[in-house]
Amino acid sequence: KVMDELAQRVDGLTIAGIAQTYPNAHPEINPLDLYRAHLSDVLSKISGVDTSIIYPVVMWTQSLDKGDFVVAVPALRIKGTKPDVLAQEWAEKFPKDDPLFKEPVLSGHFMSFFIKGEPLVQSIIPMVRQAEKDYGKNPFTGLHDPTDPSSDKKRIIVEFSSPNVAKPFHAGHLRSTIIGSFIANLYEASGWDVVRMNCQFESDYGNNEAKELQMLIMGPDLGDWGKQYGLLALAYQRNGDEEALQKNPIDHLFKLYVQINAEMSAEKEVIEAQKKEGKDVSVLEANSLDEQARQYFKRMTDRDEEVLAQWKRFRDLSIARYKETYSRLNIHFDEFSGESQVAEEFMAKIADEMKAKNVSREDNGAVLVDFTQHLPGKAGKRLGTTVLRKRDGTALYLTRDVCELLGRHKKYNFDHMIYVVASQQDLHLQQLFQIIELLGYEDIAKKCQHINFGMVLGMSTRKGTVKFLDDILKDCADHMHETMRKNNEKYAQIEDPVATADILGISSVMVQDMSGKRINNYTFNMDAMTSFEGDTGPYLQYAHARLCSIRRRVELSDADLNSANFSLLKEEHAINIARMLSQWPDVLQNTLKTLEPATVLTYLFKMTHVISSSYDHLKVVGSEAELMKARMALYDAARTTLANGMRILGLTPLESR
Numbered sequence: 001k002v003m004d005e006l007a008q009r010v011d012g013l014t015i016a017g018i019a020q021t022y023p024n025a026h027p028e029i030n031p032l033d034l035y036r037a038h039l040s041d042v043l044s045k046i047s048g049v050d051t052s053i054i055y056p057v058v059m060w061t062q063s064l065d066k067g068d069f070v071v072a073v074p075a076l077r078i079k080g081t082k083p084d085v086l087a088q089e090w091a092e093k094f095p096k097d098d099p100l101f102k103e104p105v106l107s108g109h110f111m112s113f114f115i116k117g118e119p120l121v122q123s124i125i126p127m128v129r130q131a132e133k134d135y136g137k138n139p140f141t142g143l144h145d146p147t148d149p150s151s152d153k154k155r156i157i158v159e160f161s162s163p164n165v166a167k168p169f170h171a172g173h174l175r176s177t178i179i180g181s182f183i184a185n186l187y188e189a190s191g192w193d194v195v196r197m198n199c200q201f202e203s204d205y206g207n208n209e210a211k212e213l214q215m216l217i218m219g220p221d222l223g224d225w226g227k228q229y230g231l232l233a234l235a236y237q238r239n240g241d242e243e244a245l246q247k248n249p250i251d252h253l254f255k256l257y258v259q260i261n262a263e264m265s266a267e268k269e270v271i272e273a274q275k276k277e278g279k280d281v282s283v284l285e286a287n288s289l290d291e292q293a294r295q296y297f298k299r300m301t302d303r304d305e306e307v308l309a310q311w312k313r314f315r316d317l318s319i320a321r322y323k324e325t326y327s328r329l330n331i332h333f334d335e336f337s338g339e340s341q342v343a344e345e346f347m348a349k350i351a352d353e354m355k356a357k358n359v360s361r362e363d364n365g366a367v368l369v370d371f372t373q374h375l376p377g378k379a380g381k382r383l384g385t386t387v388l389r390k391r392d393g394t395a396l397y398l399t400r401d402v403c404e405l406l407g408r409h410k411k412y413n414f415d416h417m418i419y420v421v422a423s424q425q426d427l428h429l430q431q432l433f434q435i436i437e438l439l440g441y442e443d444i445a446k447k448c449q450h451i452n453f454g455m456v457l458g459m460s461t462r463k464g465t466v467k468f469l470d471d472i473l474k475d476c477a478d479h480m481h482e483t484m485r486k487n488n489e490k491y492a493q494i495e496d497p498v499a500t501a502d503i504l505g506i507s508s509v510m511v512q513d514m515s516g517k518r519i520n521n522y523t524f525n526m527d528a529m530t531s532f533e534g535d536t537g538p539y540l541q542y543a544h545a546r547l548c549s550i551r552r553r554v555e556l557s558d559a560d561l562n563s564a565n566f567s568l569l570k571e572e573h574a575i576n577i578a579r580m581l582s583q584w585p586d587v588l589q590n591t592l593k594t595l596e597p598a599t600v601l602t603y604l605f606k607m608t609h610v611i612s613s614s615y616d617h618l619k620v621v622g623s624e625a626e627l628m629k630a631r632m633a634l635y636d637a638a639r640t641t642l643a644n645g646m647r648i649l650g651l652t653p654l655e656s657r
């Protein structure tokens with residue numbers, strides 16, 4: 001309705017009319033769509049170029065001082081006249097009294113357009129107030145037919161976090177958790193039906209530290225990971241403690257696991273030494289932990305009920321524990337998928353299919369895929385050759401993923417699936433998608449996407465190098481608490497410092513992680529990320545809390561704000577805040593293309609900078625009553641938008657300091 005009023009300022013412009021000419025425009029939820037449509041109409045009239053060519057090249061600017069939109073005249077591909085001459089000509093023809101735009105500003109062949117303040121503040125504030133938590137969301141993008149609101153939602157699986165049962169949650173998992181939850185939120189806000197999945201397939205990938213540790217405890221030739229489950233169960237049989245398991249399953253299992261691995265290495269050394277001396281080691285070998293673990297795992301693959309029940313117990317306890325931690329991060333999963341979910345029969349079936357379709361071949365009892373046979377040149381070389389099944393019949397990581405992918409498609413019939421996994425596994429996922437394609441399921445392969453990310457360097461907790469998610473969060477919260485204590489006065493005002501430190505700590509880690517491009521490595525820096533200065537999580541939280549506290553101090557009701565006279569907001573600072581607010585739906589939509597949390601974060605920091613520089617100019621407390629209402633309504637709309645952005649990122653906006 002507010003947008004109807006805005007449209008009415010232009011002769012002949014209606015929301016319905018815009019929808020007809022510009023099928024992707026949704027002015028009812030995105031104010032800039034209305035501005036873009038109107039600008040395209042005007043420019044089309046002036047230039048004779050069709051609106052369908054103009055609309056897509058109406059671009060954003062880097063900062064408010066460069067305008068709200070910019071059009072590069074060469075992008076319209078008009079032959080004959082020089083672009084800067086054309087720009088000049090069109091600027092002269094641009095209506096002096098356009099209801100929505102000021103006169104264009106030229107720089108060479110670039111035309112910059114500035115939105116007029118008064119109509120914008122009149123519409124954007126009520127719009128944000130009405131939409132509240134939904135401001136910025138675009139329910140249309142996720143529809144099978146975006147132009148038909150009654151059509152079905154598209155379904156996406158976002159697989160993320162995915163730690164391994166009874167193993168440390170390392171930096172790679174932390175990033176996957178943060179980025180994946182963001183992507184899931186983003187798709188949900190865009191109207192998709194989102195399935196959040198946590199996959200516990202074990203890989204031999206990890207960050208360097210975790211890998212080193214694994215090497216250290218197991219020796220470099222790891223072989224198949226499946227056997228490690230056998231080893232774990234064996235360790236529990238020998239030294240397990242039911243009480244400790246119930247209390248903290250991940251911690252307990254991990255300790256047992258490290259211990260038995262050490263024992264196994266010692267045992268191996270003895271065997272090696274005896275071998276060197278020429279002694280017969282066959283009895284030793286037959287009774288070794290290694291062999292017992294192998295046999296135990298064999299029982300698992302043979303689906304021995306007793307062993308499977310034990311395995312399920314470990315898994316369930318670990319998952320329950322992980323769920324507690326995830327809920328601290330506002331994350332829930334719809335499904336935990338893992339080893340036991342992929343049945344051996346299904347794997348056998350797929351194995352036959354691969355053989356029948358000549359995707360795989362046998363070599364000495366093992367099953368291989370040689371990509372160089374299937375793909376010419378570089379593409380094949382890059383993917384190399386990979387083992388799917390070892391000679392002893394155990395299936396490997398990749399095989400499980402092939403089956404799991406096809407299984408998921410059958411179960412969910414997804415339109416898209418995203419794997420949020422570290423870039424160390426680039427090759428693994430490329431091989432996976434390629435195998436699906438070679439099997440003849442190109443349509444399914446096309447729906448799959450790997451979202452990768454770089455490493456976290458220098459991450460260690462006070463406890464040492466082994467990290468569980470809980471430890472990481474606890475460490476950050478403690479550090480945060482120390483930082484907060486440094487300011488006695490403020491600290492005294494905080495109601496629940498421990499809970500606040502906890503949320504701020506989580507925000508610190510997340511914002512640091514999301515500040516750069518996903519693919520970049522970054523160095524974990526506890527001091528920098530917990531600082532209230534610079535573009536940090538605590539700074540963002542502070543900016544939000546400050547807006548909340550102004551609202552508390554003035555004690556204006558919602559009705560007061562709704563009835564405020566927005567035309568009182570004439571200052572440049574006020575208009576700039578309104579211009580920033582109007583960008584949010586566009587930013588969110590653009591984020592769906594970049595899938596970079598930094599797209600949202602950069603915007604939020606820009607906005608907080610505009611807001612904080614306005615406090616001295618737009619005082620609320622102490623202003624005349626009507627002006628106070630109008631300014632408060634503006635700040636309140638800013639708070640809503642900031643909070644909405646933070647929630648997409650997975651942050652919990654704090655109300656008080």
Ligand code: ARG
Nearest residue numbers: 162163199200201202203421
């Ligand atoms: N759990 C694995 C790891 O820790 C990551 C699983 C990734 N997902 C997959 N479908 N392969 O490395």
